[in-house]
Amino acid sequence: MTAVLGVGLLALIAVSALALVRTDDVTCQTMALSFYGLLLALMFFVFRAPDVALAQITVGAIALPLMVMLAITRMKHREARRRKEKEPS
Amino acid sequence: MKRSHRLWLFAVGALGMGFVYCAGARNLPPWGQYRGPYGDAIAQLAVYERHTTDTVNAVTYDYRGFDTLGEEFILFSAVTGVMLLLRPEKQDSGGKRDEKGGNPASFRDRAALSETVQMFTTAIFGFAVIFGIYMATHGQLTPGGGFQGGVILAAAPMLLYIAENTEAFQRIVSHPLVEFLEGAGAAGYALIGMAALAMGAAFLTNVIPLGTTGDVFSSGTIAAISACVGVEVAAGFTLIIFEYLREILSQKKNEEP
Amino acid sequence: MKFPADYPYFVAAWILLCGLYGIVRSKHLVHMVISLTVVQSSTYVLLLAIGFRRGGYAPVFAGLHTGARVVDPIVQALMLTDVVVETTVVALLLAMVVKAYEKGGTTSPDDLRFLRG
Amino acid sequence: MPSPALLVSVPLIVAALLGALRRLIPRWIADLLAVLTAGGNLGLSCWWLAHALERTEVYWFGGWFPRGRMALGIGFTMDGYGCGLAALAALLTTLALIYSWKHMEGAGGHYHPLMLVFLAAMSGFAVSGDLFNIFVFFELMSTAAFALCGLKTREPAPLAGAFNFAVTNSVAAFLMLTGIALLYSATGALNLAQIGLALAGRHDRLVLAAFVFLTTGFLVKAAEVPFHFWLPDAHAVSPTSVCVLFSGIMVQLGLFGAMRIYATVFQGCFAGTKIPWLFVVTGAVTAVWGAMMCFAEHHLKRLLAFSTISHTGLMTLAFGLWTKAALAGLFVYVVAHGLVKAGLFLCAGILLHRFETMSEPALFGRGRALRGTAPLWFLGGLGLAAAPGFALAVGESHVTDVAPWAEGIFFIAGALTGAAVLRVGFRVFAGLGDAGPVDRAARVDEKPETTDAGWRVNPVQYVPAVVCIGGCIALAFWKGMTQVAGSAAASFMNFRGYAHMVYAGATVIPAAEAHGWLAHGWLAAGLRALAAVAISLWAVLHLRVPRMLRWPSHLEGSMKPVRELQSGHPGDYVAWLTVGCAVLGAAAFWLVL
Structure with a gap:
């Protein structure tokens, strides 16, 4: 059972790793990153590593995408402000 | 270098590197046939010697606790680095000026969420706090530990932000205490190690008497270290989130009439 | 189903190369950072694979007798x-x-080249 | 006996407290505390260095002594080489902190915690005896270094430099971790001695792959060709005090990591093979490449950065010779180079502070007013050329005693890097000749580190530079230095002694002889110094010599295609890193299998 699940999950991870680096749009990529993090966490559960799985869920699937989103938001925000300042009002 | 040249160069390198990797991996023990003695020995010893049931935490916070000390300071210096990089610009000229993110003045978003969602999220906030604390203190018994608990605790204020209770959010995350806790948590870990030195034992030796295996207070310093790590991680992540949001928050405040 | 002998190691190698490929082809700095996390995740797969034991339990003895076969903690x-x-x-x-x-x-690494020569 | 744990824990605790209370602690207290902590580390590591000349000891964290042949916890191995490098790291950090007294006002109190964490990481890295612990300290060192590198956030260039640095070094760290995982799977151990014993005599593809990945990781830190691209980018933009640590010790610690792993884990596997020649060839290529690029640069910090690459190449070459004499020479060379390079960076920092630029043409003739800096700079230039009277020449003479043919590489690297520094000296401090060509790299703007820059040089700022350059000269005439180096090298190479120390707690070290200067070193050193002065004058006064004979100025101006490789694009650097790793792998497989 573990073998079937493990082989399948690893194949899925291998495919999504390639998909993740081939995604050029950064916002889409953040979503994909979250999914990829969840897949990894699932794999940790399957291979009897609950501690790491918990850490991976909290970090890989939540904290990392959150940080990326915050960074993107901040950059967009700065861009909007820059545009607003340029407009003659 | 042109992009195509770079990709070709990489293709050559990747071919060689992949070959080295796979050739080496072919000589590894087959998958699922772990045979190293180190892990087995620790798995046996930890329960008897350290009265922990989660051996991963025994390794993380005791047998290889010195690694974790380094790891906590990796987090500490990264948080310091983020604060350094994203510090507000005005501060560059005169360092002594206070750089607090502004008073948590009252402001609210106009397009509010439905009240149900707000109530619900605020309720989860309480659960998240409790769950985080539980996880940070029960690492020696069940999966989890200071790090995981800390991240959950840091996620709690974010729930407030999502519930658009921005005022409470900012009041929590911009508090100078967060910064203090971050440093204090990191220092606390090292100081627990120093306590052993003061008693004449080696750095990071357990100095608290062990209790019954399976009890929360069973494993001496592991719980204390785990708590320190939890505090540091929670404060550290909160600081990182705040640094990213600082600009957006202060702007929101200014736009409010 | 049997455990294929070298399969997870090859997956780890593949993920490593995928991540490096992402860094090399990147046109956006955030994309580059995410690709770096893919490089990192290859070490997860490798570490997990070498510590795994067929039929082993998770190394948590909360509901387990102390002599049980566990995977590497x-x-x-x-x-x-x-x-x-x-x-x-x-x-x-x-x-x-x-x-x-x-x-x-x-945000493009091609335009952020202030240090050349 | 003071606990070795203090080397790491005290700086970490002070760093955390300075970080926690940064709003409350006045600047001068932070300065004072940081200098005292670094000074304490210096004293402690010197004590352990002195102790290691007679006995090397192992320290087990958490009191987890090995059971039988199995190490349960993490051990620090206090041997001569490691303690010596920890002492050098502490000395340079102390001097850098004194130099930056009251500097970096804009950093909001984050500067000192990062410097102290950096120091703790370097000390731990130097003496750790556990493979994964070495990785942790490698990462800790890197994280603090990334943050320190991007300290000046007002221009985009430092951020680009820090980004390139962070991406390449993180990839290196992950490759290292891959190697660690392979070794752990093969041996079931993380302690260096235990792995070495388990692997002895085995050199199959698995060991080779682990060797390739680990070595690549360390050589990226040591900035060997073709992994070196990040280094000039990171150095050109870092604050002066951080450059001192990067160039003086961090890069050398990267090489030391490769050495430590080789001495403990792989020595038994590759005994009798030609694997060390990989390091000789890499080092020789790097030394010549770095020297040529150094001479072509006109941005002062970048110029010094390339000279670091060149000299680290020489060190790698010496390591690859793998004899006691060469390693003893290497030890002297590392210490002496660290001091000279730190001194030169500090002088560059004074120039930056006074004139707010690092471009050689822009500084032309303006240094005349700085009477104190000029002699230090010229002495530093001669020091880089390993002139007679500098400890670099002592180290070099021990290395070339083993391999006389290496004299040629040392000559090219020393003469060209020395000439580049002297050329800058003649132009900036004496206003000789013309201003020199203006190139793109020289135009990178840089802001000084203080708000009162431009008109006043704090006399305190001279002290560290004087100590550095003076120290390098004094070391050359202290015979005990070669004795320390000899003993450190002997115990470093002796894997049996190392394993005995790990399992029995301590090993007695036989006393080494003091060699001092080797006679043939004088001649080579003198020739090299003469060549450096001649080339630099030739380059500066190139308009007064016939067109046919202007080759130094061609070397100065026409490296365009090669310099294009230094493209500032992290993707390029990672592509080169992959290629380097593949070449290293191919060579290792070819040499052994």
């Missing part, structure tokens, strides 16, 4: 450190990206 502790390292490096790199955007006005 050491690699799991190493992976925990690895997870923390990943987060911190990403946080730091993203802060650099944000600041570089605010100062240089670009």
Whole structure:
């Protein structure tokens, strides 16, 4: 059972790793990153590593995408402000 | 270098590197046939010697606790680095000026969420706090530990932000205490190690008497270290989130009439 | 189903190369940072695979007799450190990206080349 | 006996407290505390260095002594080489902190915690005896270094430099971790001695792959060609005090990591093979490449950065010779180079502070007013050329005693890097000749580190530079230095002694002889110094010599295609890193299998 699940999950991870680096749009990529993090966490559960799985869920699937989103938001925000300042009002 | 040249160069390198990797991996023990003695020995010893049931935490916070000390300071210096990089610009000229993110003045978003969602999220906030604390203190018994608990605790204020209770959010995350806790948590870990030195034992030796295996207070310093790590991680992540949001928050405040 | 002998190691090698490929082909700094996390995740797969034992339990003796066969707890502790390292490096790199955007006005590594020659 | 744990824990605790209370602690207290902590580390590591000349000891964290042949916890191995490098790291950090007294006002109190964490990481890295612990300290060192590198956030260039640095070094760290995982799977151990014993005599593809990945990781830190691209980018933009640590010790610690792993884990596997020649060839290529690029640069910090690459190449070459004499020479060379390079960076920092630029043409003739800096700079230039009277020449003479043919590489690297520094000296401090060509790299703007820059040089700022350059000269005439180096090298190479120390707690070290200067070293050193002065004058006064004979100025101006490789694009650097790793792997497989 573990073998079937493990082989399948690893194949899925291998495919999504390639998909993740081939995604050029950064916002889409953040979503994909979250999914990829969840897949990894699932794999940790399957291979009897609950501690790491918990850490991976909290970090890989939540904290990392959150940080990326915050960074993107901040950059967009700065861009909007820059545009607003340029407009003659 | 042109992009195509770079990709070709990489293709050559990747071919060689992949070959080295796979050739080496072919000589590894087959998958699922772990045979190293180190892990087995620790798995046996930890329960008897350290009265922990989660051996991963025994390794993380005791047998290889010195690694974790380094790891906590990796987090500490990264948080310091983020604060350094994203510090507000005005501060560059005169360092002594206070750089607090502004008073948590009252402001609210106009397009509010439905009240149900707000109530619900605020309720989860309480659960998240409790769950985080539980996880940070029960690492020696069940999966989890200071790090995981800390991240959950840091996620709690974010729930407030999502519930658009921005005022409470900012009041929590911009508090100078967060910064203090971050440093204090990191220092606390090292100081627990120093306590052993003061008693004449080696750095990071357990100095608290062990209790019954399976009890929360069973494993001496592991719980204390785990708590320190939890505090540091929670404060550290909160600081990182705040640094990213600082600009957006202060702007929101200014736009409010 | 049997456990294929070298399969997870090859997957780890593949993920490593995927991540490096992502860094090399990247046109956006955030994309580059995410590709770096893919490089990192290859070490997870490798560590997990070498510590796994067929039929082993998770190394948590809460509901387990003490003589049970468990998977290696050491690699799991190493992976925990690895997870923390990943987060911190990403946080730091993203802060650099944000600041570089605010100062240089670009998120493309092709335009952020102030240091040449 | 003071606990070795203090080397790491005290700086970490002070760093955390300074970080926690940064709003409350006045600047001068932070300065004072940081200098005292670094000074304490210096004292402690010197004590352990002195102790290691007679006995090397191992320290087990958490009191987890090995059971039988199995190490349960993490051990620090206090041997001569490691303690010596920890002492050098502490010395340079102390001097850098004194130099930056009251500097970096804009950093909001984050500067000192990062410097102290950096120091703790370097000390731990130097003496750790556990493979994964070495990785942790490698990462800790890197994280602090990334943050320190991007300290000046007002221009985009430092951020680009820090980003390139962070991406390449993180990839290196992950490759290292891959190697660690392979070794752990093969041996079930993380302690260096235990792995070495388990692997002895085995050199199959698995060991080779682990060797390739680990070595690549360390050589990226040591900035060997073709992994070196990040280094000039990171150095050109870092604050002066951080450059001192990067160039003086961090890069050398990267090489030391490769050495430590080789001495403990792989020595038994590759005994009798030609694997060390990989390091000789890499080092020789790097030394010549770095020297040529150094001479072509006109941005002062970048110029010094390339000279670091060149000299680290020489060190790698010496390591690859793998004899006691060469390693003893290497030890002297590392210490002496660290001091000279730190001194030169500090002088560059004073120039930056006074004139707010690092471009050689822009500084032309303006240094005349700085009477104190000029002699230090010229002495530093001669020091880089390993002139007679500098400890670099002592180290070099021990290395070339083993391999006389290496004299040629040392000559090219020393003469060209020395000439580049002297050329800058003649132009900036004496206003000789013309201003020199203006190139793109020289135009990178840089802001000084203080708000009162431009008109006043704090006399305190001279002290560290004087100590550095003076120290390098004094070391050359202290015979005990070669004795320390000899003993450190002997115990470093002796894996049996190392394993005995790990399992029995301590090993007695036989006393080494003091060699001092080797006679043939004088001649080579003198020739090299003469060549450096001649080339630099030739380059500066190139308009007064016939067109046919202007080759130094061609070397100065026409490296365009090669310099294009230094493209500032992290993707390029990672592509080169992959290629380097593949080449290293191919060579290792070819040499052994």
